[in-house]
Amino acid sequence: MRNSGYYSQFGGAFIPEILVSTFDELESAYLEARDDPSFWQEYVELMSTYSCRATPITRLDNLSDELGGANIYVKREDLNHTGAHKANNVMGQGLLTRRMGKKRVIAETGAGQHGVATATMAAKFGFDCTIYMGAHDVARQRPNVFWMEQMGATVVAVSDGSQTLKDAINEAFRDWVTNMDDTHYVLGTACGPHPFPEMVSWFQSIIGTEAREQMLERTGVLPKRVYACVGGGSNAMGLFSGFFDDDAVELIGVEAGGRGKGSGQHAARLAYDDATIGVAQGYKTFFLQNMDGQMQDTHSVSAGLDYVGVSPILSHLHETKRVRFEAATDEEVVAAMQRTVRREGLIPALESSHAFAQAFREAPEMSNEDNILINMSGRADKDIFTVADAVHDPKWREFIIDKAAAYRREMSNG
């Protein structure tokens, strides 16, 4: 009996019968690729010529001084093509899709980063591409939708349920159960049925492998603490996996605290105690659900962390206490982002800014002999509308009003 893909009690493959053979095929293709050293070589080659690997680490000189305490380093996943770590997973799965001889890819997306990355990969590899995105996210991430469509992807706004990431995942599965013969589902995070959590973590492990070497080379020692934001958990799994064997390195996952503990409006599955163990979207993990097992609405200023579940591997690492989970509220996140933009000229995505917020909170308590590392999983260009609102920028507002008026004039003049 096939019952693999468990991390203590978490994970599994709770899939509809129609997909059983598709998952068997995917698992075999993945395991063959893993066993084939030329596959990883091809992957690294692709990422260094098409994206920007190895991405550098940057020391935050000004903020390290200003905050006092630990020296703060940042792993620059924002420098990937398409602006986030999502590219790592997507290009890897693209190579796998080609290996399996499939011609079409589908994906879910929350913030839109994974959707853009998938559309990019599809354009490069010549695949047909459909992206499922919650209607709520389509509304708040128009720039990403624009680029996906420019790259030839069909973007489907999902208006079921809470109209966010989980609903997009359900809809992508509904597509896949119909079209599995020629279609690969490029799941964007380290969640979902086995082998996705393991496979996505494997592609993302390129972050941690590079970062560990770079920190040693740069500072001569391993970082004391390593921070990553956690939505589904793929950027965290990617960075953390470089340090799993280094017991002295503390790993900190930072979830979306939204409007705070006890508000009921957040997406902190592990840091707060509102989540319970359940099974949905094909896997077992901690979910924000009610007593009956119905999924609850979540909230975060960042579309990419606004998710009811979390990687089963991270649930396991939470239970074994290998990873410490914290949450940062919307307010703290926007402040941390503004501070980083202003003092360092880096523009972390709202998702990544959760990790910055927590690191800024802890750095001053540490010694100036200590180094810490933050994963800057993506850049914030896509967040410009949300950020402009959050910082109440009057000039931005004026610009949009003028732009709208100009469009309106154009339309009424035919």
Place this chain on the structure above:
Amino acid sequence: MAEYATRLEESIRAARQKKDLLLMTHIVLGYPDFDSSARVVEDMVEAGVDLMELQIPFSEPMADGPVILKANAEALKSGATVERSFEMAEWLTQRFDIPFLFMTYYNILFCQGIDKFVSRCQSIGIQGCIVPDLPPAEGQDYLDAMRAARLAPVHIFTPNSTPQRMQFLDQNSEGFIYSVARKGVTGKETSFTDDLADYLSTCRENTSLPLAVGFGVKSREDIEFLTGKADIAVIGSETIRVLETEGVEGVRPFIDALVA
């Protein structure tokens, strides 16, 4: 297959002595509300429906298409809970003399506790369960509990299932096998062709349990096609579509036309 026949299998076999093809319908408990669900069941039983699937609504019905998806969401919005679903199911099993099954997703069982869920099914007269996101490899606790309670865990054959897989599913099933007529989710078009006939005969060869066929069955012609090839025709989304467009009153004429 186990060495005993479940009550569900026995009643299906008994009903088949009198009828060439049985009819199973599907409703979502609490859609559009619990009173309407009760009236729909009453109309269906009077119209001659032989068995029924009662879906306990879930917020993430991954294997369902738009019609049932929406019914799940609306039932939850109007306050459906697992407790009310159980109460309603008990009321139905006491009132109507046909077998009732639960259809729901695994999280509903998991959050209740599997043993508790199964023993509650047994005590209220539910005869079997269909849990589309629980393959046997993940469901040993469920299978053990169902067997101990002599209830029927129903599994699904699909056009992607190999004969070996069908045999494996058969070994883990009781009551009947639910064979889906095509890929995809519930409630889309299915073409009733020779390919389907071939697939059904493969299904037939790989189980000795009664065979139900669902996904896209919605007309008198579909029913005629299935007669002689299966034991049970399942009308799922179409009943809910009728309920959605014509209200409770539309259900009886729809079923009457199918079985006329």
